[in-house]
Amino acid sequence: MNSIYHPAFILIIGAFIVPLIRGRGRSLFLTALPLLAFAGILSLPPGNFHAIDIAGHRYFYMHVDKLSLLFGYAFSIALFIGMLFAFKVEDTLQHVSALIYAGGAFGVIFSGGYFGLYIFWELMAVSSTFLILARRTQRAYGAAFRYILVHIFGGLCLLAGILIQFNNTGLMIVGFLELNSLAPVLIFIGIAVNAAIYPLHAWLKDAYPEATITGTVFLSAFTTKTAIYLMARVFPGADILIWLGAMMAVVPVIYALLEDDVRRIIAYSLINQGGFMICGIGIGTPLALNGAVSHAFCCIIYTALLFMAIGVVIEKTGKTKCSELGGLFRKMPLTGIFCIIGAMSISALPLFSGFVSKSMVISASSHGHLTIIRLLLQAASACACFHAGMKVPYYTFFNKDSGLDAGEPSFNMQLAMGIAAVLSVFIGIFPNTLYQLLPFQPAEYIPYTAAHIVGQLQVVLYGAAVFILLIAYNKYPVSAGKIYLDTDWFYIKGGRLFYLIMDKTLNSINRWCDKLLACGLSEMAGRVARNAPTRLSLYIMIPLKSVSGAKRFSVAKLDRNIRTAFETGSVPVGVSAAAAVCFITLFFLLS
Amino acid sequence: MKQPDNSKKQMKILAVYLAVLFILAAADFFIHKHTETSLEGLPLFYVIFSIITGAAMVVMALTLRLFFSRDERYYE
Structure with missing residues (x-):
């Protein structure tokens, strides 16, 4: 028997132990599990092997390389931050489902074969549904039902693709595929559903805002990012992804501009950020792929930070809408600062993590002479500053005082947000620490050139100037009590x-x-x-x-x-x- | 107790912001841009691009609101 400590098994076994422990012991156990999973990742040797090998009986074929390790590190960080954030949550359902969900995500990224991958993929879909159900509201029940139906559809597409692929080629190894027959197309659709690629994205903005406060933090980290990982492994350089990614980056911005629900704005921003990653995977050059996966790494951290900061606001005030919030900075300045750091990171301001990763994808689009794509990505970047960078902090912490009673959250929540904020700034200042981990080496990219800094500041700050003008003249198009039809209308x-x-x-x-x-x-x-x-x-x-x-x-x-x-x-x-x-x-x- | 004058503070922040915008626009004329496309090499390209993009997005958002806006109980 070999000695592989598969991080997925550590978390899934841990999930079954959780109900047996009570009180502070459970909280400590929950916080220790991500560290154990991280230790498990460090123990993984690079290459292909079986996780379980007992007397010649081999199970769970694994593939470990720089790409899967990078996502493994990011997931460990997100899980640790999430568990720290949920340290005082006393809901066994949430803890167990979060651990199985994270275990599924680790399982997917380290799966070398489609069989194991599919099992973990479905495990993620089912367990993550409970993070929405755990909110225990009628809206959450409806959103969870739609969420699982969409993911069952995606899972079935993936399964059909895998089976046809196996029937045609006899191969079950996860690796590069060309989009030239039915099987890869079905696998592509299955992954695209989880990656929230347009027009299969609507489940995300529907479900995430209805999940529990802590559940959203986990949801934002795993489902879309495992799909991004798989897309990068199976379909790098697929031309269709360039245009789908650009569309994914631009269209949600328009919805986010109008949206009143703060968590839904961040959900749209999450799709918008995913667009950069998908576009980078489509471009397919080493720089673009490095940019896509490094952006996924940074996005996991700053999106979790934004969801945590807004989660705290929702927990303290009970309100979720821009039109009901405002003026909370004086009551919760630290949370406000963390939210602003997350907003600056998502806006890709220099010295923040989004800048050093998003720039790689945009640079890759210019090296590939994709002028229209480059301009679309720049437009999406300018507008990300609009909706997530300015709108979320402004309507929550500034604007007119809503008179709501609020205060800073517990120390564990502050610590979780603090770690995410420090990481966002640290990666922004020392990008080489992240670049060293990227799959294509040497990752020679210099984000801090005078022209690049000035160009990005122009994009962000002049974009922000439009927002300020709209606010100053009270013309910002936010409508209370309204929803906007999206592609979920069809289903x-x-x-x-x-x-x-x-x-x-x-x-x-x-x-x-x-x-x-x-x-x-x-x-x-x-x-x-x-x-x-x-x-x-x-x-x-x-x-x-x-x-x-x-x-x-x-x-x-x-x-x-x-x-x-x-x-x-x-x-x-x-x-x-x-x-x-x-x-x-x-x-x-x-x- | 005297309340801090918020409007003065806001005006100061706005003045700093405008100064930064001006410096950024001016910097475009002094920094050598190593660009792949000729468009991006033009001075103030991203200044104009950002403003136009921002305005265009708002126009698109208003158009979308016109056709796709529904009451929040629409699906219930």
């Missing part, structure tokens, strides 16, 4: 239409069958069984009475008498015998 309304059609057709058939067979036929049979002896006797008795010369007999009276005789069981033996003889004769003649 929400489509689902209802489908239900309506099924209700009208299948239920109509059901009702018709019920009426005809269950009610009609049995009722008829009952009626026949009840009336047949009377009728039969009557049909025999009337001619007999007529032939026998009985005068003035009434048919109605005869009918009543016979019916009473049958109901009371007082039929003369002769009549019964005559009826039986007639019946047998009739039966004999007809058969």
Whole structure:
């Protein structure tokens, strides 16, 4: 038996131990597990091998290289920060599902074969749903239901692709594929759903704002980023990803500008940031791929920071909307500062992490002579500053005082946000610490050139000037009590239409069958069984009475008498015998 | 107790911000740009680009609001 400490198993086994521990011990155990998982990652040797090897029986084929290790480090950090943030949360459901979810994410990034990958992929989908359900509101239940349905669709596409691929080539190894047949296309769609690629993105903005305060921090780190990892491993250089990524970077910005729910704004920003990564993967050069994965690394940290800061605000005030918040900086300055650091990182301001990673993708687009793509990415970058960089902190911590009662969160929450903030700044100032970990070495990129700093500051600060002008003239387009139709309209309304059609057709058939067979036929049979002896006797008795010369007999009276005789069981033996003889004769003649 | 004059403070911040914007615009004429595309080499390209992009996004957002805005209970 070999000695591989698979981080996924550490977390999943840990998840089953959690319900057995109570109080402070559980919190400490939960915080220790990410560190154990990180130690497990450090113990992994590079290359391909099986996680379990007992007397020749090998299970869970693994692939470890710089790409998977980079995501492993980022996931460890996100899990540690998330667990620290949730240190005082007393909800077993959340703890267990977060650990299984993170375990699934680690499983995906270290899977060398599609079989193991698919198991971990579905494990992630199911366990993450519980982080939404754990909010225990009607809206959360609805969002969780839609979330799991979308992910089941994505998972089935992935499974179908894997099976067709296996049938065609006999290969189950996770590696580069060309988008030239059905199997890779299905695998692509399966990954695209989780990566929230346009137009398959709407589940993200639907579900994440409805999850628990701590659940959103985990959700923001794992699902989209495992998909980004897989896209980088399986489809690097796929041209379609360049345009899909650019679209993904630009379109959510427009929605985020209008959106009133703060967590939904960050969810749209998350899609927008994913667009840069997808675009980088599509460009496919070493610089672009390094840029995409380093941006994923930074994005995991600063998005978690933003969700934590806003989560604290929601927990303290109970409000989630820009129109209901404001003026909280005086009451919670530290949280405000952390939020601003997250906002500056997502805006890619120099000295913050977003700058050193996003710049790589944008530079790669110019090296590839993709002028329109470069300009679209720059536009998305300028507007990221608009919605996440300016709008989120402004409407939450500044603007007019909402009069809401609030205060700084507990020390563990401050520490979690502090670590994420320090990391965001540290990577921004010392980018080489991140560049050393990138998959393509040597990662020779210098973000801090005078022209680049000035160019990026112009993009961000002049973009911010438009925001300031709109605020100054009270023209910023935020509408309270409104939602904006997105691509989820198709499956929400489509689902209802489908239900309506099924209700009208299948239920109509059901009702018709019920009426005809269950009610009609049995009722008829009952009626026949009840009336047949009377009728039969009557049909025999009337001619007999007529032939026998009985005068003035009434048919109605005869009918009543016979019916009473049958109901009371007082039929003369002769009549019964005559009826039986007639019946047998009739039966004999007809058969 | 005298309250701090917020409007004065805001004006100071705005003045600093405007000065930074001016310095950034002026810097464009002194810094050598090593660009792949000829467009980006033009002075003040990203200044104008950012303002136009910002305005365009707001226009697109307003257009989207016009057609795709619904009451928040729309799906309930």
